Amino acid sequence: MKAPNKVKVFAWRVIQECLPSKQNLLKRKITENANCPFCNFPIEDCTHALIKCLDTRKVWQRLMPNIYELNAASTILDVALQMLHRGDEGLLSRFFLIAWSLWHRRNKWAIEKVMLDPFQVANNAINTFKPCLQARVEPSYTMHKTGCWQVPPHGFYKLNVDAALFFDLKKAGVGGVLRDERGEMVLAMSKAEHELHDPESVELVAILRGLQFILQLGIRKIVLESDSLLMVEALKANQDSLSLQGNMLKEVKNMMNCFEEKKVQHVCRSGNQVAHTLAKHAWSIPDVELWMGLVPAFLSQVYWLDSQNVRVENTL
Structure with a gap:
């Protein structure tokens, strides 16, 4: 935008x-x-x-x-x-x-x-x-006409991340979910973040935490999706950012370079519901919860809806 x-x-x-x-x-x-x-x-x-x-x-x-x-x-x-x-x-x-x-x-x-x-x-x-x-510019991300989550291309994994602010608790929550080309969940995480009040910063932290959790899995090809258009465009920009998040953006870009092939793209909120639910779950936990290959009970409904609406993404 x-x-x-x-x-x-x-x-x-x-x-x-x-x-x-x-x-x-x-x-x-x-x-x-x-x-x-x-x-x-x-x-x-x-x-x-x-x-x-x-x-x-x-x-x-x-x-x-x-x-x-x-x-x-x-x-x-x-x-x-x-x-x-x-x-x-x-x-x-x-x-x-x-x-x-x-x-x-x-x-x-x-x-x-x-x-x-x-x-x-x-x-x-x-x-x-x-x-x-x-000033009209071409979108720097793939625009999907449907509102459903899409499986990644063959050989790729997809990481969806999101963030939520809890002003009354003076903390934020970040969530991430990693799925394979069949839509099967590989990893999900929910983490509480304290003393974060800036919307831009917390969305970037969600991306950072998601990458930190999956780097150790040895994945070679990744699609990173966020419903924060501002952060997607910042990550796709060639020049360094002079904003307060500049150092964190640089760290995220360096982490993305650890993958042989990578793609950063925007997704609408309706296609990011699993990550959003994980982010909101963080209000009830003191630090972090991690699930490997197991869908937690509170996530089962939105995960099931994704599996029913899933559409194959043919190209990068």
């Missing part, structure tokens, strides 16, 4: 449903109700705040009518996946840029009681970052 880093981080937090919406604040017992500060709808989650509130729907109706026409059951994740499946990176960037501006407006009212015009903030954001929206 071609967008400023702060918008990319915002997009990640939206998909993870970890913005401080009224619903999330109520869960953490920071507020006494989950009502929308604009329309007083009883539950303000990320989807309501950004695309369902009457105030925001007017903006989408004018600036992105295709979003406005989505049925009432759609979540913000559904909307993002729909645009990803179209393969239009500019459309996805525009969507999250407008959503980011609307969230800024929401905070101005909820926190400072300053009411801003929704069309004005959206248009200001579009005009400010217009070069990002106009």
Whole structure:
């Protein structure tokens, strides 16, 4: 996605449903109700705040009518996946840029009681970052039209990783699962990570931990999949990163070079459910749990769904 880093981080937090919406604040017992500060709808989650509130729907109706026409059951994740499946990176960037501006407006009212015009903030954001929206680049990862997990090509293993943040526990969780060309689980891991609060860092740590666990298995060909588009693009970039995660990125790239053949690619959340479940499991463990060739009970349902929906990936 071609967008400023702060918008990319915002997009990640939206998909993870970890913005401080009224619903999330109520869960953490920071507020006494989950009502929308604009329309007083009883539950303000990320989807309501950004695309369902009457105030925001007017903006989408004018600036992105295709979003406005989505049925009432759609979540913000559904909307993002729909645009990803179209393969239009500019459309996805525009969507999250407008959503980011609307969230800024929401905070101005909820926190400072300053009411801003929704069309004005959206248009200001579009005009400010217009070069990002106009610059269209080809995706640097394989875009799959289906939302199911896919087995790796013949002779390859596939490592899926994911991360989850537990703000109330002041820790994060990472999960990884390694499967062979038949879709059989070789290894699964769930690990708690402490003092990690940055979404970008924890996604990168998930990749790092996954590689650390499988390097000792002597695997020669690997496909690495993550649902963090930002991290996938960072790993595929040729130049060194100057970000705070630069050293860790370099370490991950060095570890990937230990394989004879490797591929890093993005996968949508619906194709990464096993790793996501493993990451969420980390909230209940003090350090790490590891399974070799055995599917744990809490993972059996999502693992079974993957096996029923699996589709063979023909090419790298």
